[in-house]
Amino acid sequence: MTEQAHQTSRGGRVTAARELGTWLRALVSFFEPAHQPAAWAGQTDTAAHDFACETRVVRDVLLRCLQLLASSDAEETFGGLVLEDELLAEGGPPRAASRAPLGAGVDGIAALEEVLKDACAVSDALCDAPAVWLGAWAGLGGMLGRALEQSEAAAELMESASEPPDGVLGETLRSVADRASPDELGEDVSAVFNAISLSLERLRFVEDSLKSDAQLKRLLPIFSLVQAEAAQVLDLIEHRALGVEGLERGTRDTLDGTAYALRMELRKAFEHELSGVCGLRQPLQVYARVESAHGLLRDCLQQSAVALAQCFDPAVEGNQLFPVFRAKLDQSLALRRDLWRLVQFVRRVAHDEAPPTAPLVLSRLKAFEEGSLRLLMYKDREPFERFVEEAEAAEGPAELAAVLHRFEAFLETLFGQVNMRAVLADHPFEPEEE
Numbered sequence: 001m002t003e004q005a006h007q008t009s010r011g012g013r014v015t016a017a018r019e020l021g022t023w024l025r026a027l028v029s030f031f032e033p034a035h036q037p038a039a040w041a042g043q044t045d046t047a048a049h050d051f052a053c054e055t056r057v058v059r060d061v062l063l064r065c066l067q068l069l070a071s072s073d074a075e076e077t078f079g080g081l082v083l084e085d086e087l088l089a090e091g092g093p094p095r096a097a098s099r100a101p102l103g104a105g106v107d108g109i110a111a112l113e114e115v116l117k118d119a120c121a122v123s124d125a126l127c128d129a130p131a132v133w134l135g136a137w138a139g140l141g142g143m144l145g146r147a148l149e150q151s152e153a154a155a156e157l158m159e160s161a162s163e164p165p166d167g168v169l170g171e172t173l174r175s176v177a178d179r180a181s182p183d184e185l186g187e188d189v190s191a192v193f194n195a196i197s198l199s200l201e202r203l204r205f206v207e208d209s210l211k212s213d214a215q216l217k218r219l220l221p222i223f224s225l226v227q228a229e230a231a232q233v234l235d236l237i238e239h240r241a242l243g244v245e246g247l248e249r250g251t252r253d254t255l256d257g258t259a260y261a262l263r264m265e266l267r268k269a270f271e272h273e274l275s276g277v278c279g280l281r282q283p284l285q286v287y288a289r290v291e292s293a294h295g296l297l298r299d300c301l302q303q304s305a306v307a308l309a310q311c312f313d314p315a316v317e318g319n320q321l322f323p324v325f326r327a328k329l330d331q332s333l334a335l336r337r338d339l340w341r342l343v344q345f346v347r348r349v350a351h352d353e354a355p356p357t358a359p360l361v362l363s364r365l366k367a368f369e370e371g372s373l374r375l376l377m378y379k380d381r382e383p384f385e386r387f388v389e390e391a392e393a394a395e396g397p398a399e400l401a402a403v404l405h406r407f408e409a410f411l412e413t414l415f416g417q418v419n420m421r422a423v424l425a426d427h428p429f430e431p432e433e434e
Helices: 016-030 052-070 074-078 085-089 105-127 134-149 152-161 168-179 183-210 217-239 249-273 283-312 325-351 358-370 378-393 397-419
Strands: none
Touching: 016 052, 016 134, 016 152, 016 183, 016 217, 052 105, 052 134, 052 217, 105 134, 105 152, 134 152, 168 183, 168 283, 183 217, 183 283, 217 249, 217 283, 249 283, 283 325, 283 378, 325 358, 325 397, 358 378, 358 397, 378 397
């Protein structure tokens, strides 16, 4: 997320009010035991957990919220006008938005600002302590939660941020849900689509942050909110939609498959990629984990929306809902193909009776490095580059062959991971010999 604004499906920019409401909802979710980093890491005995890292994250989010409140005159931004950052950056006049002004008014916003400042002061004090144990952490969450519950401005902002985004995606999904039968199922499907759309909007915060120099650990509450909303999607599918009488076999299979895939990808994202990320000190390690978790969740949610939409309207296409869908599919197909060819090459030269020649090997590795390597996640690019460095440093054919044997195993594992991408689910791999 940049420090300015965020792209949304509304055809404009995420307003300061909507971003602030999202952060407040994320903070509330972050204090729920089931949606904390400790839970992602499988820790059940939180009494022995040091919440210092989580407290620093909360402080950073509170500072961002205060920055949003101070970014322009409170009466203009939250009292009737919603400023667009492009105009502010150019020194232009504020543009009126279609959104109604907050009923809480300037006084309510001022009161919310005091709530955030008080919580920030408590967070600062806790961050200076040697450790933050469960009692202090729960106390901070309880204080902030009660204050937000009593704030009319906070309630309006969070309610606004819980409305599904407008745009082509929302319009198309609503139209699809209207076709679902019986009506009871249509209501459940509409709620599922709304929750998916909201979660994808949250993940755009993450995507923007990965493209900028924003603090990535500050995004953990956003992931917490996505996890909570995804749990609602699972509940809607498993305990409501699948319970509707008279479901067709195909519809039931699609709903069941969507729930299964979402549950598996959530587990990968939170229990593997984001597990322990709060305590990491190396920025590149944090980047790799956040990028991977974001990709898993985004792709799964998009694929789920497409699968459900096509279940009720076969004419719906993935690139109709998500303009970049076709590009992601093409990139994944190209990456899978190039990886397979590289696996075949490395396997052949590693097992050939004639010793491998460094120029031939390095030429082929460099070609991949300059081409399809950019389509890999950062966490996979780094070990690939290390293998290239080992091949370059190998002294003689025997040492190079040993490197290639290990490289072959790495490439085969990497190929399997790429082949399991959600976007490739309907495109089974057909092996080809180089």
